[in-house]
Amino acid sequence: MILGIGIDVVHVSRMRHWQEVEGLFDRFFHPSELAESLERGASAVLSLAARFAAKEAFGKALGTGLRGLSLKEILVESARSGKPEIKLFGRARSAMEAMGGRKAFISLTHETDSAIAVVVIEGEDGKRS
Numbered sequence: 001m002i003l004g005i006g007i008d009v010v011h012v013s014r015m016r017h018w019q020e021v022e023g024l025f026d027r028f029f030h031p032s033e034l035a036e037s038l039e040r041g042a043s044a045v046l047s048l049a050a051r052f053a054a055k056e057a058f059g060k061a062l063g064t065g066l067r068g069l070s071l072k073e074i075l076v077e078s079a080r081s082g083k084p085e086i087k088l089f090g091r092a093r094s095a096m097e098a099m100g101g102r103k104a105f106i107s108l109t110h111e112t113d114s115a116i117a118v119v120v121i122e123g124e125d126g127k128r129s
Helices: 012-020 024-028 031-038 041-062 090-098
Strands: 002-011 074-078 084-088 101-110 114-123
Touching (some): 002 041, 012 024, 012 041, 024 041, 031 074, 041 074, 041 101
Antiparallel strands (some): 002 114, 074 084
């Protein structure tokens, strides 16, 4: 059963600006997220914009926003196949479980100037908090 859906768009120029501010990426991204994205060279900002959009979309899927959560607790990474996956830790995981969520699914896309993410939170059939 779908418990929540969220969508967000991030302008890539925002990530380019953040790239100029020392330590800002470290504030919002999990270390492994940064490492995976920065390996992409010139397209790193596209990858980070999509991942940031996924974090925002997750908050919307929760229905509460990201208030009280650390963005580093929301990890977006690529499976071997290239499929994006979202992994939750700490308060982010607790917030999803509190709403009855068992798994979150994501889809990411980006172009030269924008990145978009959709997050769907799934719970058990027939059980909704």
